[in-house]
Structure formats: C-alpha cells, structure tokens
Amino acid sequence: xxxxxxxxxxxxxxxxxxxxxxxxxxxxxxxxxxxxxxxxxxxxxxxxxxxxxxxxxxxxxxxxxxxxxxxxxxxxxxxxxxxxxxxxxxxxxxxxxxxxxxxxxxxxxxxxxxxxxxxxxxxxxxxxxxxxxxxxxxxxxxxxxxxxxxxxxxxxxxxxxxxxxxxxxxxxxxxxxxxxxxxxxxxxxxxxxxxxxxxxxxxxxxxxxxxxxxxxxxxxxxxxxxxxxxxxxxxxxxxxxxxxxxxxxxxxxxxxxxxxxxxxxxxxxxxxxxxxxxxxxxxxxxxxxxxxxxxxxxxxxxxxxxxxxxxxxxxxxxxxxxxxxxxxxxxxxxxxxxxxxxxxxxxx
Ligand code: N2P
Numbered sequence: 001x002x003x004x005x006x007x008x009x010x011x012x013x014x015x016x017x018x019x020x021x022x023x024x025x026x027x028x029x030x031x032x033x034x035x036x037x038x039x040x041x042x043x044x045x046x047x048x049x050x051x052x053x054x055x056x057x058x059x060x061x062x063x064x065x066x067x068x069x070x071x072x073x074x075x076x077x078x079x080x081x082x083x084x085x086x087x088x089x090x091x092x093x094x095x096x097x098x099x100x101x102x103x104x105x106x107x108x109x110x111x112x113x114x115x116x117x118x119x120x121x122x123x124x125x126x127x128x129x130x131x132x133x134x135x136x137x138x139x140x141x142x143x144x145x146x147x148x149x150x151x152x153x154x155x156x157x158x159x160x161x162x163x164x165x166x167x168x169x170x171x172x173x174x175x176x177x178x179x180x181x182x183x184x185x186x187x188x189x190x191x192x193x194x195x196x197x198x199x200x201x202x203x204x205x206x207x208x209x210x211x212x213x214x215x216x217x218x219x220x221x222x223x224x225x226x227x228x229x230x231x232x233x234x235x236x237x238x239x240x241x242x243x244x245x246x247x248x249x250x251x252x253x254x255x256x257x258x259x260x261x262x263x264x265x266x267x268x269x270x271x272x273x274x275x276x277x278x279x280x281x282x283x284x285x286x287x288x289x290x291x292x293x294x295x296x297x298x299x300x301x302x303x304x305x306x307x308x309x310x311x312x313x314x315x316x317x318x319x320x321x322x323x324x325x326x327x328x329x330x331x332x333x334x335x336x337x338x339x340x341x342x343x344x345x346x347x348x
Contacts, residue, residue: 030055031270034071034081036257037062037212038232039131041290048277054270062211063168071096077264079271084255086170088127089120089329091260097126098261104272107279115256115296119326127258128275131293133230134254134316134324135171136247138214140240143224148246151179154225155198160205164217164226167209169341170327171253172199175227178250185328189336196340200347209345218243229255230313231293237313238292245313247320254324256296 033045037060045056059076061067064087071078071091083091091097102108108128115129139148143162146153154163154175165172174184176195186192207223215232217223219239228236233245259278261271277283284300294314295301301309309315330337 028055029267029270030057031080031267031274032057032059032076032078033274034059034061034067034076034078036060036082038215039082039257039291039293041287044278044283044287047283048274051277052270052273054273056274063170065169071262071264074264077266078262079265079267080274081260081262082130082257083260084257084327085118085120086327086329088258088260090331090334091262092121092126093329093331096263098263098265098268099125100128100261100275101268101272104269105276105279107276107281110279110281110284110297110299112296112298112301118256119328120256121258127260128279129256129258129296130278131231131288131291132254132256132296133294133314134247134320135174135227135229135252136233136245136313137225138218138228138233138236138243138245139225140218140221140223140242141244142242143221148225148244149249151175151248151250154227155179155202155205157205159224161207162224163202163206164214164223165202165206165209166214166227167211169337171227172209172344173337173340174253174327176202178248178252181250184251184253184325185330187330187333192333192336192340196344199340199344203344203347215239229293230316231291234292234311234314247316247324249323251323251325254321254326256326 031054033056045058049056061070064083067081067083068087071081105128111129115132116124121127137148146156173195176198177184177186177191179198180194182191210217214226214228215236218226218236230245237243237245259275261268265271279297281299284295284297285303288295288300288304
C-alpha cells in the first residue's frame with residue numbers, strides 16, 4: 001500500500017512538472033538564419049530574440065554559390081536564408097524553397113511594388129525583398145587619374161597590382177562579358193570563352209580576388225580600384241572621402257537579395273515571424289542605416305535622412321538603372337561558369 005501511494009505521488013509530481021517542461025521546450029526554438037557577411041545590424045537580431053523568446057543561430061556566407069552548396073548539403077536546417085534573384089530562381093526550380101504564408105507577413109505591404117513580381121518569383125510566393133543595389137567600380141580619386149566610366153580601366157596596365165576583383169564567379173565573369181559588350185546573362189559558349197581569356201589576361205594586374213575584405217583594403221588605400229556592390233561603396237566613401245563609385249557605361253548588374261524559407265526549415269512559423277519582424281518599419285530603417293545598402297521598404301526609405309535618400313550610389317538615377325541587368329539563372333550553364341572560374345583562378 002505504501003509502495004502504491006509512493007508511485008501515485010511520483011506520478012502526480014510528473015504530471016505537475018510536464019506542462020513546464022513542454023513550455024520551456026517551446027521557448028527553446030532556435031532559428032537558423034543564413035545571410036551574406038556584413039549584411040545585418042546584429043542588434044536587430046537581439047531585438048527579435050528578446051521580443052519573441054526565440055534564439056537565433058546566425059551564420060554567414062560569401063557568395064550565392066557557397067550558400068547554395070551548404071543548403072543543398074543539408075547539414076544545418078536553415079530556416080531563413082537571403083540569396084540573390086538568380087539563385088532564388090534556381091532554388092525554386094529545384095524545389096528547395098517553401099512557399100511563404102503571407103498572412104503571417106503583413107509587413108510585406110511596405111515593400112515597394114517595383115520589387116514585386118520580378119522574374120525570379122513572378123507570383124510573389126517564395127521571397128521577401130531585403131536589400132538591392134548595383135555593382136560598379138569603387139576607386140580612389142588620389143590614385144586614379146583617368147576617368148572611371150568603363151570596365152576597361154580594370155585592364156589598364158597603369159594600375160598593375162592596384163586592382164581588386166570580387167572572388168565571386170558571377171560578378172567577375174559578368175564584368176568581363178560586359179567589357180566585351182555582351183550580356184552578363186549570355187549562354188553563348190564562345191562569348192564565355194572570350195570572357196575567360198579577358199580575365200586570364202587581367203590576372204597579372206589584380207592585387208587580389210576578395211570578398212568583404214575589399215572594404216578594408218580600399219579604405220586603407222592599399223588598392224586603387226575594385227569591383228564593389230554599391231552598398232559597400234556607400235560605407236567605404238563614408239570612411240574615406242577620397243573614394244568614389246561609378247557604374248560603367250557598358251552596363252552592370254542590378255541585384256535584389258531576398259529573405260526565403262528553405263525546405264530544410266523546421267520552424268516555418270517562426271521563420272515567417274522573423275521575416276515579418278525584419279519588415280517592421282523601424283527595424284528596416286535601423287538595419288538599412290547600419291548596412292548602407294538600398295532598401296526596398298517604402299516607409300523605411302522615407303525615414304532615412306535626406307543625404308542618404310539623395311545618395312546616387314545607393315539610389316541611382318533611372319539612366320544608370322536602365323543599363324543594368326538582373327542576373328538570370330543559367331541552369332546547366334552554371335557548370336561552364338564553374339569551369340571558367342576554376343581555370344581563371346588556376347592560371348599563372
Ligand atoms: C554584403 C554582400 C551583399 C551582396 N556583404 C550583394 N548581393
């Protein structure tokens with residue numbers, strides 16, 4: 001009898017503890033967020049964690065290709081990722097993304113219509129625009145005496161070992177294609193081969209192929225010219241007033257990086273909460289001010305100071321935008337890009 005009442009007592013204790021254990025389990029949701037390096041105000045992540053009691057495991061990548069490989073490999077169950085346009089198309093085609101339930105993302109209404117219905121997600125089902133911008137040349141006015149209005153300058157012997165290229169196949173091959181007068185979306189093998197030859201010819205002039213380090217190297221005056229994303233150029237110009245940014249006359253790339261939910265996600269509802277939070281006007285404003293990239297958020301844009309809103313680097317005029325192309329997913333041609341880029345990097 002004594003034994004039985006002891007068992008009943010243990011059972012009752014377990015029952016009373018159970019609700020608390022499952023409750024604390026709920027609080028332990030960890031959201032895996034995967035973004036480009038130097039592409040968020042990290043205080044915004046803490047604000048999200050405090051507001052919702054959700055922990056964020058934040059990881060970064062350097063190129064769309066790196067991100068794709070890691071998500072495809074499936075080692076980490078990412079809940080939110082921030083790829084660019086062409087990579088979003090590829091991931092949709094390969095069934096790697098969840099459709100977003102937009103009733104859980106009411107702040108989507110703040111995204112400018114210009115960034116909705118774009119080719120990579122024509123029916124606005126999978127992606128919420130995060131930042132956008134153009135690619136161009138950042139240069140040091142004290143070190144460069146020639147006009148910077150063409151990609152040709154990155155092949156000028158005068159600037160030998162003072163040129164930085166982006167260690168990103170799509171950007172660097174795209175620049176070589178546009179220098180030759182071709183589209184950065186060409187799938188013509190002959191044109192791609194010519195672009196490869198251009199990059200190999202340029203190699204002795206290149207100081208380094210870099211990613212986010214581009215900013216430090218340009219700010220310190222270690223290099224004279226670099227391919228750069230406009231948002232990074234905004235930051236570099238603030239740190240060193242000798243720096244300027246130009247979008248070459250041959251044209252360039254216009255990118256739109258968006259928040260998406262990979263199929264690997266185990267917390268879709270919380271992922272949608274995170275995306276919605278990033279689209280809160282004050283959060284989007286704070287994040288945009290910190291990163292320097294161009295916001296697609298209409299209300300956040302209005303709250304930026306006048307100097308930022310009028311900055312032609314972040315918010316270029318129509319004549320610049322009209323000569324820019326958005327990268328398209330090149331499907332099978334990506335193998336060619338991989339091969340070309342490997343050969344360029346291996347060349348002496
Ligand atoms: C930020 C990288 C931005 C990527 N460091 C542009 N698509």
